[in-house]
Each structure stands twice: as C-alpha cells, then as structure tokens.
Amino acid sequence: MSDDDLSRRSLLDLFREEADAQTRTLSAGLLALEASPQDAATLEDCMRATHSLKGAARIVGLPEAVIVASAMEDCFVAAQQGELRIDAARIDVLLAGIDLLIAAGDADAPPLAREAAEAFAARLTGASSASAPQADAFDALAASLRLPEPDAQPEPEAQAKAPAEAQTEPQAAAEPAGPRETPPAAPAEPEKARAEPASEAQKAPAQPARRATDPGANGAPSHEPDRMLRVRALTLDRVLGLAGESLVESRRMRPFADGLLRVRRAQGDVLAALGQFHERHGETLDTEARAALDNIRAALGSLDRQLSERFDDLDRIDRRGTQLAQRLYDEALQCRMRPFGDTAHAYPRIVRDLARSLDKRVRFEIVGENTQVDRDILEMLDAPLGHLLRNALDHGIEDGATRLRAGKPEEARLTLEARHSAGKLLITVADDGAGIDLNTVRERVVKRGLAQPEAVAAMSEPELFDFLMLPGFSLREKVTDVSGRGVGLDAVLNFAKTVRGTVRIESTAGQGTRFVLQLPLTLSVVRSLIAEVAGEAYAFPLAHVRRALSVPRSAIETLEGQQHITYEGRPVGLVTARQLLGAGAEAHAGEVVNVVLVGGETGLYGVAVDRFAGERTLAVQPLDARLGKLRNVMAAALLEDGDVVLIVDVEDIVASVGRLVREGQLAGVARGGQDTARERKRILVVEDSLTVRELERKLLEKRGYAVTVAVDGMDGWNTLRNARFDLVITDVDMPRMDGIELVTMIKADAQHRNVPVMIVSYKDREDDRRRGLDAGADYYLTKGSFHDEALLDAVNDLIGDAAG
Structure with a gap:
C-alpha cells in the first residue's frame, strides 16, 4: 500500500469518527423534530451538523458525501426560514441520507451502500448512474427535500475551486450571520455565511478531524480536556494489569514498615535497659567505664532519633504510594467503562x-x-x-x-x-x-x-x-x-x-x-467472597452468591443419602468445596460449618468451605488459553498481599454437584463434632482402564469407603507414599509399572508393608495367581468372575466395614 493510500485511510478514519458523532446529533435531532418540527434550536443543531460533515467530506475527498450533506443542509436551512416543514416523510428521507453519509465514509462498506451513495450524488449532479433502483429512490428524496434540479454538471472552474474551499469550509460556521439563499446542491458552489456562530458544545463533535489537519498557529496539536484518543483494547488491558500489580506492590511496603517499627521498639528497649543499668550500677563503675557507657547511650539515642525520622518518612512514602497506586488502578479501571x-x-x-x-x-x-x-x-x-x-x-x-x-x-x-x-x-x-x-x-x-x-x-x-x-x-x-x-x-x-x-x-x-x-457491572472486576479451602484462597463472585452462612454441624441432616441444611424453611443440598475443587477430604471438624449458598431457586446448593476471609474487589486475570477450560474455575486474580486466588465458576459448580448426585459420588460433611471423613476407611484403586476404575470406585464409595484412584503403578506408588490407606486394589498389566512390581515395592517398604493388597486381574491362570501371591498380595480376584458382591465381600474380609 502506497503512502498516499495510507494517508487517505487515515483521513477516512478521521471522517468516520466525525461522522459518527455528527450523525448521532442528526438522528437525535430528527426524532425530536418529529414531535416539534419548528424547534429552532434543534433545527440549528441539525443544520450545523450537516454543515460540518460537508466540510469534513470535502477535506477527505468524498464528493458524494459532500452533495448528500449539502442537500440535507439546504433542507434544514429552508425549514429555518419557514419555507418547508420537517414532516414524517421528510424525516424518513433525511434518515436515509444519514445512512448514505455513513456509507460514503466507509471504505469497506457493502457495494450496495456505496452504489446508493454514488447514485444519490449522480442524481443531484445530473450525472448518469448505473444504479437505476437507487436513482429512483433518490428522485423521491430530491422531491421530498425540495431540491432544485441541476441542469448540468458543474463547470471545471468550479471544480478547481473545491480544494481551496475545503481549507476554509470548517471555519464557515464561525462567520457573521447573514441572509442565506438556498443554492443548487453542488460541491463547487461557494458557501455563504451561516446564521450565527456555533456554541462550543455544538462545535465539539466536529473538532477531532480539524485538530488532525489543522494543528494551530504554532504547529502543535491542541490539548483539550475532552479530547478523544483511540487505544487498542489489548493495550488497555495490559495497562489495567500493570496498575493492579503496582497496587499489590505498593501494599507490600506496609509489612516492611511494620517490621521496621518492631526494630525501632526493640532498639528503644535496649536503650531503656542501658539506662536502667546506668542507674543501678553507674556508681560502681570507674570513670572510664561510665564515660564509655554514656557514649554508647548517646550513640543509641542518636540512632533512635534517626530511625524515628526515617520511619516517619517511610510511613509517608507508604501512604502516598498506596494512594497513588489506588488512584492509578481506579483510573485505569474507569477507562474500561463507557x-x-x-x-x-x-x-x-x-x-x-x-x-x-x-x-x-x-x-x-x-x-x-x-x-x-x-x-x-x-x-x-x-x-x-x-x-x-x-x-x-x-x-x-x-x-x-x-x-x-x-x-x-x-x-x-x-x-x-x-x-x-x-x-x-x-x-x-x-x-x-x-x-x-x-x-x-x-x-x-x-x-x-x-x-x-x-x-x-x-x-x-x-x-x-x-x-x-x-x-x-x-x-x-x-x-x-x-x-x-x-x-x-x-x-x-x-x-x-x-x-x-x-x-x-x-x-x-x-x-x-x-x-x-x-x-x-464489569467483566474485568468482580466483587467476590473470599473463602479458604484446604489452605488455598478461592473467590465466589457475589453476583452468584445467595447467602453466606455458619451452620451448626448438628443441624446437618441426611435425606435420601444426601446431606441437607435448612434455609428459609426448605432443605438445601450440602456439598464440600474440597471435593468439588479436588482439595482432598475434610481436615478438621469444628462446631460449625461455613456454607456458601449458590445457584437459583431450581438448583440451590450449599458449598461447605473451611473459613470465610471477607469480601474483595478483584481484577480478573484470564487463565492462559493453553490450559483450556478448567472445571469449576473461571479465572484468577491477585489479592492485596500478592497471593493468587482462583475465581470459582459457579455455573460449573452447580453442574458438577448435579453430576455427582446422579453418579452417587457425593462426599459428606463431618457431622456432630466428629470427623467421619477421617474415620472412613480409605482404599487406593490402581487401574489403567477407565471403565473398570470407575466401576470399582462407585461400588466401594456406595458401600461407604473413601476411594482414591491412580491410573498406573507409578501413579499408585506416588499416591500411596503421600497419604494413608487401609487397602490397595491393583490391576496387573499397566504402563510404567505393572501390578506385580507395585506389590513388590509395597511389601518391601517398611512403612507400607502392612497395608493389605488385592489384585484384580483378567489373568486367571494358576501361575499368574501364584506370581501375585508370591509378590505379597493378600487377595487375588479375577475379572472374569467379577461381580459386585464378590469385590465387596473380598474388601470386607481384608479390612472390614467402611466405618470400622
């Protein structure tokens, strides 16, 4: 693309900006004129808007837009002079003219819109047009606006005057008032002075294009408070992110200042102790020792004063820096609002x-x-x-x-x-x-x-x-x-x-x-309830939080196998955030359970969390697209201390609860001051087949056991070393480490050799059974004879009932 093409593109961008502002004024004015056709102020606003558009169109070289705007301007002037009335029919035509003005400045406009604008220009200048249907429509437009029919094309001399006139056109509205006749609509016709100067508010929408082309007497662009700039959304998002980080960093100064204050107090204690020592033992010291002690006290006193002054400076810097960072963040956030x-x-x-x-x-x-x-x-x-x-x-x-x-x-x-x-x-x-x-x-x-x-x-x-x-x-x-x-x-x-x-x-x-x-209110900031789950902070958007409650454990009831609490006289299903977020079983049992009510009337659930940590306004940080969609997690954010908090996807939470209920996998919350989750016996299932693994897990969990799964022998061994289990159930043929190797490692380890191991395998040959038992397995069950009760009976034989 040549420099001329780039320059024209830039001018067209400016024209589109001005056209957007001025056509808003025109649209609002025309709708107001439909109710009050003779309103002088509205007519004046509309006339000046079309006048400004005409001048801007001439500057950027859009002759069809010049003629359209000129025709509309003549209509408004005639209405001001009482020669015609802006009725509903004319408003329809004028609104169509607005569409043509917008299309004329759009280089990427659909061909039909461009042809319509060109047909309109051709009709008013007397030129031929290949767009016959559009030309017929513009015949009606010209008649409705009472535009005189031009007999011929403008003279070449008149066309030559257009560039010079374009330089002065934007200032035409500021010339002294005077009578005006309605001239033929042609781009070469010189403009006469308008009725009176436009107010600053009326001129404002048209100024961006003039600023870009007319920097002023000193060559510098004007700096008006309401000047609009175009900024890429990605740039704005980065600015907001940096502002959030600066706010977090500024608040890290406070803990440092608090630490310095503790040092200052400790120094003060040392100085006081020296003073007490001097009072009690000063008389027993010789002259040289007392002088040395006095010098030490004086030096410490001087250091204490200096430290006090520096601490005051640090405190001022901290407060000022935090305030500025907060203002920067608020302003950056406001930039996202319109x-x-x-x-x-x-x-x-x-x-x-x-x-x-x-x-x-x-x-x-x-x-x-x-x-x-x-x-x-x-x-x-x-x-x-x-x-x-x-x-x-x-x-x-x-x-x-x-x-x-x-x-x-x-x-x-x-x-x-x-x-x-x-x-x-x-x-x-x-x-x-x-x-x-x-x-x-x-x-x-x-x-x-x-x-x-x-x-x-x-x-x-x-x-x-x-x-x-x-x-x-x-x-x-x-x-x-x-x-x-x-x-x-x-x-x-x-x-x-x-x-x-x-x-x-x-x-x-x-x-x-x-x-x-x-x-x-915004997608970049979310007001959230912060809750702690297994030592990690999670944010529940308040827009989806019905209520936050603290419920006595004794108030938890079980209905049809699912725990419930009572809220406003109705039972509400209770689930644990630890299970939904993959954070493990409940670690402790206090007297109350902290519950976040989420969902709607048709699907209201209580999510049990470890504790509440207050409300925060968080700047949303989208997760890396390479992670894909994380279940039950929407985005991330930074807390004031710099810690990362995950923002919960409440809709996903509700869907996950429904799925767990249907599959019978919903874990319970400890009741009555006892940690039943810890009392349940724990089984590790090691199986590379998803179908078999899920079948075994469901059977065991329905019987009340707490089940953890691993996808192969290596995964099973790592899981076993990081937790306590009452039983291991494993397959034989698995990638990375097979079941025989896993059994051998378990029985060779002093810490886990007493954990019972059951092998569940398709191999039903006697030598395979002997290999498994020789490795140390306590039970060998073949999948060929596998059925629900066989597995459960075998588990019961090895470790007893789930509650033990």
Missing part, C-alpha cells in the same frame, strides 16, 4: 422505523444513558437489546385501534432503562402493551411436546416464561421479517449466560411486559 448511551443512541431510530413499518405509534424513552457499563459488555449488548425492542414492538404493543378499544392511549410507551443496583447492572425493557398470554404459552408448550398437560397446568408464571427463551419457541403462528422464528429471546438468554448474568420476565395481562437483564 456510558450506556454509547450503545443506546441508535435505538430511537430503530424503534421509530420499526414502529412506522408496523403502523404503531410508540413513544420511546431511554433512562440512564450516563450509566457506566464495561466496554466488553456494552459491545455485546447491541444484539440482545435489539431483539428485546423488536419483541416488544411486534409481540407486546398493540395497534392503535386495539389500544383505544382497551381504554389505552393510542400512543404506546416503550422504555429502555440502565441502572446500577446492589453491585449489578440492571437493563430493563418495558412496554405497556397487552402482556403475555399464559394460556397461549401453555398451549404451545403442550403442542410442541415440551411437557405433559398436567405438568403445564401446575406450572407457575416464571416456569412458563422460561419456555419463551427456548430455541425455536415462538407465540407467532406465521414467520415474518420481524419475528416468528423463536431465536430472539434464546439469543438474549445466551448473552446473559456468557457474561454470567440472568434474564427475568415480568408480565401483567393487559398492562405490559418487562424484561430485566441482571448483569455484572
């Missing part, structure tokens, strides 16, 4: 266009445009909110005649709200339409065979609403270009799950429907 309005600005146009196509009158309101949202969440919000708005317009809001018959105003209300609540982001889409017909939902559920009629009749509203978010589920009889395929709410639910949020539906018949998205 106002909700950055995404919401496009929705009024979407709602207006769709409402007009459906022949419905809708008043749309956005609440909370300044609500700060994580940029990653904001970028993903566009599609789900579009689905919810279309759903409300097509499904929820009735046509005008139906609303009047129901005693409602013909104009419906549709509200999009964003706000922070209890550390979460709540996005609400609410309408005052007909609501959701539960009988229709029941009929569709039964018709699609998703549930039996008796079960559907007994379902609550929330349970029925859950069906609306299933893939392919729709209340529409026919598929239209707006709805009917059943993909909208399914996409909304998938988005919520992706960002660890939830979706709630509320509806009242005849009064309307509310969709509430409950989302985390």
